[in-house]
């Protein structure tokens with residue numbers, strides 16, 4: 001089969017790419033990450049890394065427009081350098097759309113149609129360059145980068161690139177912190193009151209159905225279904241992020257740069273702007289990003305280009321928990337490096353960061369290198385990526401409410417530690433465990449086991465479930481490290497492990513559900529309703545996306561949603577992400 005035909009086939013079908021993950025994590029590829037960020041990653045949300053992936057999310061409008069393609073003839077076996085000479089060589093043959101990186105041994109000729117590319121291939125295949133280099137070729141088809149016309153408002157946009165990045169990553173940075181909290185509270189008032197409004201407007205409600213949710217018809221302040229308490233503020237307002245994922249590229253001055261994507265990828269923006277002025281990024285992560293920038297500026301290899309998919313340097317992950325431990329992961333694309341080049345570059349990276357530790361006095365507990373040639377932009381958890389632990393053991397630790405947790409590069413872990421302690425403490429208080437009874441705590445979407453482990457001493461048993469196997473490995477290690485033995489963990493989707501809801505008669509079930517942004521599959525809500533649970537603590541990082549879950553918990557009983565409906569009984573916003581639009585919302589759902 002012709003290579004081009006193969007490419008077209010593989011583009012239309014086949015395995016899900018990491019970018020398909022979660023649509024949360026969505027995190028992702030050119031589509032997103034998870035709340036968690038996740039896959040996670042994710043992670044929570046307006047975090048720069050997540051904000052960036054959200055920026056990269058292809059809008060439905062753009063997706064609806066027919067994509068334009070270009071056809072690339074790759075001319076191989078060329079010498080290093082000689083970019084100008086080679087451009088002349090191909091221009092003289094009549095092929096003017098030419099590109100080549102100086103340190104590569106191939107060049108690309110670009111054509112608008114397959115026919116033109118095939119005709120050029122016929123000419124170039126087997127030709128001698130400078131009588132020494134016999135050219136071999138292949139053809140591929142790629143989506144054209146779609147440059148959207150700049151919106152009219154941009155014409156008068158006099159903001160500097162730094163100001164644009166601040167507005168994009170930390171959109172509330174101009175408000176006082178009190179104003180930020182009020183704004184987040186008001187937004188959550190809207191989401192809470194819409195639970196009531198949407199239930200009231202459910203179509204085809206029978207009289208019995210209406211009776212089951214009679215609370216919906218009661219007048220309440222701001223039409224809230226329950227009290228929404230004063231928001232819980234973050235104890236730290238600046239530099240709170242313990243995980244930062246940076247992109248590598250070039251800035252608006254065409255200098256190699258490490259930071260965040262400036263603007264929307266879907267609008268053709270691929271420039272990377274330094275995080276130096278962002279208030280949510282800690283100094284240590286800024287210094288490491290700057291260190292990486294210095295490294296790639298002197299590197300013989302170019303940054304990865306999101307449009308052509310050529311180049312080497314892709315992403316940088318920094319985890320800097322409050323324990324002072326630091327994890328650095330460098331991600332690169334190795335597809336055009338020889339094994340020897342890759343090995344030599346890895347050695348250089350290790351030496352560079354060892355020198356950096358000494359000169360900057362920043363001890364790096366563990367250094368990892370990930371090689372990844374897929375289309376998803378960001379650190380991945382994918383079989384096709386290779387992740388090597390170059391120094392240390394591949395983990396860092398964080399302490400929360402007196403417990404110590406091990407974190408892998410790809411496990412979800414909340415990125416604002418002091419605010420997370422307030423979040424978990426609130427969850428524990430609201431569980432209101434009756435220690436005179438035999439109780440089982442379900443830690444649903446448990447990540448590295450943090451919530452269950454911090455509460456394990458007040459219940460008989462904790463059952464944790466998470467979709468990421470590495471997170472469950474961490475959760476088991478974390479339980480052991482903290483001397484907790486009354487835990488059971490399952491690496492599974494919650495929707496595939498619904499038997500956790502089958503409690504024995506003498507057991508009281510309590511559940512905390514802390515899912516990714518979009519919430520959980522409806523089968524989980526159905527199982528919650530069928531179970532003997534009387535109270536569910538739902539931790540949402542995106543109350544808009546979780547609305548379907550909220551409604552499914554509260555709607556009148558049906559075949560799809562059996563058992564008595566729940567009702568929101570109290571709620572509170574917890575601000576884990578100062579200066580951004582994001583905020584956690586804890587809702588207690590209860591029923592008789």
Ligand SMILES: C[S@@+](CC[C@H](N)C(=O)[O-])C[C@H]1O[C@@H](n2cnc3c(N)ncnc32)[C@H](O)[C@@H]1O
Nearest residue numbers: 036412445446447466467468493494514515516
């Ligand atoms: C917001 S994080 C919460 C993690 C943990 N509770 C914490 O506070 O650190 C969401 C977690 O849900 C997990 N997850 C995503 N989809 C899931 C699913 N369908 N079933 C189980 N876990 C899932 C992710 O791996 C992630 O660890």
